[in-house]
Amino acid sequence: MSPPVVLVEHDPKLPVVELVLATRTGSMYDPSGREGALNLALKTLTRGAGALSGDRLEEHLDRLGAEFSAGAEVTTTHIHATVLRRNLEAFTALLRDLVARPLFEPEEVSRRARALRADIVDSRDDDRTLAGRHFRRGLFRGHPSGRPVAGTPSTLPTLAAVDVRSAYTHAFTRGNVVCGASGAITEVEARALFGCVLEALPEGAAPSGALPDPQPLRGRELLVVDKPDRTQVQLLIGCLGTRADDPDHVPLAVGNAIFGGTFTARLMREVRSKRGWSYGATSRLYRDRARDAWSMWTFPAVTDAPACIALQLQLLERWVAEGITARELSQAKQFLIRGRAFDFETPSRRLSHRMDEAIHGLPEGYHRTYADRVAKVTVEQVNRAVRRRITPRDLLVVAVCTASASLEALKGVIPGLSRVTVVPFDTD
Template sequence: MFARIAALAFGAAMTVAVTLPSRAEAVNIQEVRSPGGITAWLVEDYTVPIVTMNFAFRGGSSQDGDDKAGLANLMSGLLDEGSGELDSKAFQTKLEDLNIDMSFDAARDAFYGNLRTLVTNLDSALDLTRLAVTEPRFDDEAVARIRGQVLSNLRRGETDPNEIASRAFMKTLYGDHPYGRPSEGTIQTVAALTADDLRAFHDRVIAQDNLLVVAVGAIDRARLAAALDHVFGALPAKADLKPVPEVTARSGEVTHATLPVPQTVIRIGGPGIKRDDPDFIPAFVANHIIGGGTFSSRLYKEVREKRGLSYSVGTSLIAFDHSGAWVAAAATRADAAQTALDIMTSKVRRFAEEGPTEAELAEAKDFLVGNYALRFDASQKIARQLLGIRLDRLGIDYVQKRNDLIRAVTAEDVRRAARRVFGGEPSVVTVGIAQS
């Protein structure tokens, strides 16, 4: 049905051909517009008869509300638990019988959907996706069961030092801002969530104007154009998102959570930069040098190789829609925690002051350029990358430009970005035995 409809009318398509270093063929990214005005990016690939469709709605757990923390996360577990005339068992049976992989997930700034199916079952998969997205049931039994699973995970998290550290870190950086709330909610807030709360959230957030779609696999432009209207065409034209204020992560805060465990979990970090900042690519290279490189980073060499203080140590950049931050993480035995923390903070501070060596810069750029192709060696990876590019508003030609942006980074660029990101007094969160 979808192919016949799409053959009659589909929007203009824009194509960007990208040749990645480790692939002989080009990846052609096409922009497709449906008759109803819904756009998607498409990579056709008929190597295997499989279609992957990833989509996102801007507005994730930051839309929950203080007294309803965990709402987006709870809904992510319920969209495939019954919709339309199908209850949970009937819906799940259809997915299983047709070998359709469908899942949903909530992040702080977006709500995600993922579909993967054989071409022979594509029409049925699209029908089920349409039902899940547009007609979720939120039956009492399903809500109670999935809520129970979430609550069980939250209770386990109360004794998990890494979970405690992650939550405490976000709270330390962002306080009462929506980014400071736990995305999964708390036992108190999740226990109080109702089907009416879920319906209200769905009605506010799941709409066409905040929708982004990518598709990869054995599907052409015409069929995808028709599928977009079939799956998403009945959604409201506009979402009703709550405004999320811009916020700067806090510096210099210190938090310790006492937990009787043999190791102390460490998180340090502070303000960073957002994805649209001109210094983001230099900061990305800087992050690789100080802590993002698995075996080559300064922190790995100092904390793991030289002193054996932690099995793993590393840094990451956090790029939310309304804030940027950075985080360094490690875990070590309790009696070595202060030593590890001192080394981490001193090495980060020194890097911010001095920047990279020429050898470090060359090695980082070579790795980041060469490794990029590995993000495009499977349809699911391609879909994930393209959706991220769309969410970050980087443009359809970003894949083509990205490695040149890395190559163009100079030592002075990295020094400037490192001073901006890593130069302040970090906030520190530790979880472990009581401090003396």
């Protein structure tokens, strides 16, 4: 068994300690029909562990001045705690119970499932969240990356304590956990603390965590999330992007900065600065172990939405067909390289990068050397990466809007539509 991975960023300036435990697997292993099991397990941790009931445990956490959060992603999970340094010793015992001796009592699991279900219902008030949720489901149809990490209002009530315990035990084994500490804690202290937590976990290596790449879309699809009385259209338009280890990833990230990653990028300039059509106009390249997404986000008024979509598609096609200029590349490089100073400003940020490398299987020092790789990117590499990875003909357009007011106009400005779907905003 290899020794546990413990990463430490010591800085005693503030009397605060941050502790992180992350796993290299996530909700991808939730069984079909049991979506949300691992996330529910993590959300139930504070509802009883060791000899403490949920109520006593939560009181104790607050008394120590501890922030505790836990949750799952598709390929990872995290347990994150921040505590006042003077209470670290008392917190260590609590953390050991939380991580290694959770009770998962049936009534507490059900209680938390009901709370998470209510959160999902409430989140339908946020149009951006709705757009994001439907975008991922549509883009990664049939792939683990498109499954609902937090479950759905239908799956959550069916999850039993046994599902939750099984999901947690599968993920939290000694060989699958990466530990990190930052702030007013030394490496010796951190190793002792995590040693004490990890020794109580079951043996077990990291599962493979390998994910196949999702299938790309074929053609352009419009998915309208129908919600009453909208004054705006929340728009997410995108396609697949790159894997984390794809040689195109860094050139594409640079290309994305030029297209929609900064305040002076093409998208922001054309949509917001020149026309005032949307408060935000940005694009983003995501990164995970499997090929993840690239998307652009705007939210124009209902009356401007058709023209805004048409403009965005034009900009996208031009970006792919004509590429970028040397001047744009120079500007983006300076922004990306100089801005790295902030990524290492605090112990917490430094730790976050090292944890990212460890749990996503990136080479050690990936973030420290990121600026060097950006510096070497050429115009040709960017243009090649954009052409290879961004697919203007195969796109998903998600629009959260009032269908009766917007659907026909939106259809009219997206050439080559192969599929149009309308779903009510309050479906699962």
